[in-house]
Amino acid sequence: MAVSSPPNSSNRELISSQLADNRGIAIPAAWRTGQFVLMGLVALLAIWYAIVGYRSPAGDTGAADNFSPFDLVGFAIAMGLIFLTTPTAWVVATTTFHEAIRRRWVTALLGFAVVMLGVSTFFTWMQPGSQQKFLRDYGLGFTVIMTLIAAVFLGVALITPEIERRTILTILSKPVTRAEFLIGKYLGLMLTLALNLAVMGGIFMLSYALFVVQKDGADALTGGNFFANLPHLPQAYALANRADGLGVSLNGVGSDVVNLGRALFLHMGTLSIMAAFAIMLSQFLTGITAIIVSFVVYFLGQSAAYWARLSGGSGTGTPVLNGPIRTIADGVYALLPHLDTFDVRERLVNDLPVGLNYMLKAGSAGVTYTAVMLAVAYFAFSEREF
């Protein structure tokens, strides 16, 4: 990797003066101001959440509403991450992003996903009578697996090649701290994954919306094929957007798309954890081993609710397991990333809205676990000799 110069060339003197103590460059005031603005916004979100935002939307399962001070840890870490994102880390991030999207397999993966999501409506015959459920399952599932593959394979291959190609020596000989390098790599990966998710999610939501408009709007309005219905698209959309409890979309296409968008956004939690996990593993294991372990952890993490139930940590409170086996289950549950927290597909197929309270609570947990992984990665990376 070749790191371009930091955005502010007037810092060159600072770079040379700070090389000796390896403290990186001074942060320009404008950058710092931007950081504080962002941190302020996160703080406001945290305050809002702590006062009112933790409550479920009206008509939802209000009895389960709860607020814990530990929910705020994630907000605090997010602010810390913003603070640690120095111009240098940002340069590493953007360079990592550009490198990642130039990889052919990433482009191929994205292209394949876009095609499969684009034609997803053709597979709805597999569940006659539940086409909308099938589409939501299929679209979200496909997006999840594709972005997950990208997260693990890219995450494992972010730092090791730099070491193998010795480019890390060049980078770290510049005023780039190891923490900045690590955070930059992580942020670059997250930018790549966010782009992938946005493209796939966008195509999926568009396919879904067109399917619903065709079924609930155009079919009822004029019948015929899609192209014949095109002139009637506005009326068809208006029909499909009615929350009348009828048709393939009970709450209207607009509500569905918003809900799908929220579910996809929540998936960023899984991607963040898995990206950090892959980066962390790459500090200890070889590439292929790290990939295998990452997927094993993903499967275990997806099953976190089962571990919790087995150990009596959720549900009726009566532990299914006892003795040493329960201790093992407890331990696995305590160490695992609870990835199923970010999976709300069952919510979607029931036509129930994904609440902001849930998104923030789950998001906070995701940020916290990501920080754990990055801290461990930093611990290993900072000790590494090249």
Add this chain to the structure above:
Amino acid sequence: MELSKWGALAGAGLLLVSYNLAQPGINRLRDTDAIHPKTEAKREAYGPSLVWLDRLARASDEGGTVYDPRTNKLEGSGKVKLDFSVMSSLMVAGLASGFKSQVANLLWMKSDEYWHEGLFTRQVPLMEAVVTLDPQFIDAWSTAGWHWAYNIYADIATNPDNIKGGPAVIRKKQEAAVATGLDYLDRGSNINPDTYRLWFEYGWTRAEKAGYYDLKTVELYKTARSKSDARTIEVQGPGGQMVKEKGLDILGRTIGHLWERVPDFDKAQDQYANDLIGATPAQRQILNVAGAAWHRYGAGYTDIVDVYRGGDAVTKADVKALVPNIEEIAAAQDLRQKIAGQTGKDQPVGAYITIEARYMPAWRMMKADDLDGAINEMIGVMNVNEKFHLEGLPVLKKIYELRGDSPATIETALTRTRADEKTSSQDLGLHFLAKLYEMKEEKATDPTEKKALAMQAYRTWYRSRARDALDFYALRKTRVYEDKYGFTTPDDIVAEIKKSRKGGVPDAAPKTAPNVSGYYGA
């Protein structure tokens, strides 16, 4: 190593602890235990249903009986067990990967393949796997319930091993199969509480296959009716394709039908008149006049109104002489047509009037504690004995003569009226008659008389069972008596009804009220 790096590790540990401390709150949001602490099967708020895990873990603890078609044995609980044999590698992969629905779809297609190959029993573990993987797959719950309660139920009776075991073995296994089907529908409806379909199918299977016409079934229908999609129907759109629209209140009618078959005619009439039609007490009184006219003249009472309305002054006077309350009947008919003609409603006004005509006279006697009178009345109605029912047919004949009908036409019309009443009244009439005997049995204190009345109730239920092979309520009732008193199949009734079928429509009504004391010692 620098202290700051150990600090990073310590920080990671602290964050991990914080992470775990935040989890109970998330779990509370994901499940619905806070709302349904003791409900076993329920839709979780955000997370997946974990009931399967409890069942798997506690499989060995559950008692009861379940028919396993693979081993052809009864075992397990009153509920479906999830055992490890169901946990195929594909299923485990689906559960662990988070792609449960996709795996469920694959297994569902395999199950469908077995269905088309006639391999019923191979579908059983697949169906359990599908509903475990994808608890929101409504079709899978519905099909599993139907498969057990109908297909496997029917298959049991054709299995040579079961035939060898005799009727008792077949009955036990069939009852277990229906119970298993009901368990699927119970679990499925609780885990998908927002859609009407599984509540309705649970209620329907419970009533029409297990034979439970009771409050629980009514509650299930009411729950189904309260759902937003309860009246969604598919109709043909402008391009010939099927589109969904809001249809009639079929579930409201189903509740009324259930009360009719219990029977509880007060509740049935209330359901139709108050709940569905929204009739005022005054309107009900007017509709009762139509019912009384039907009781006297049969469905032909409407012809009397037509002749009266269409006739000249002389004809009107003649009709009025024959039917003094013709004005009241005409007003009742107007109201009936007005209610029935309400756009998009298809009101059950006919059902209300026929109940009033055929059963309410005996029902009122029953309420007045005149059980013998009610029994005679009901037998009279079912046999169209003009001492009890259609006593106005001679008047109707004169009305037809006034209209200028030929004697042959008149005879045909009157014969059809008698035949229609006979056929239509026996379905509910036999249930009612059996209920009357049950009430007498309850009141009797002498054990011999009690048993004789029980025999009458049993024989009446058997008439209904023999008349209609799909009357599972009567089937269950007869089995209750067989178990309690050791009654055996009344061959005379079976032969009598079989013989009557040769005439086209079965005639299952007893011809006269029996001399109960003749059954003493039965």
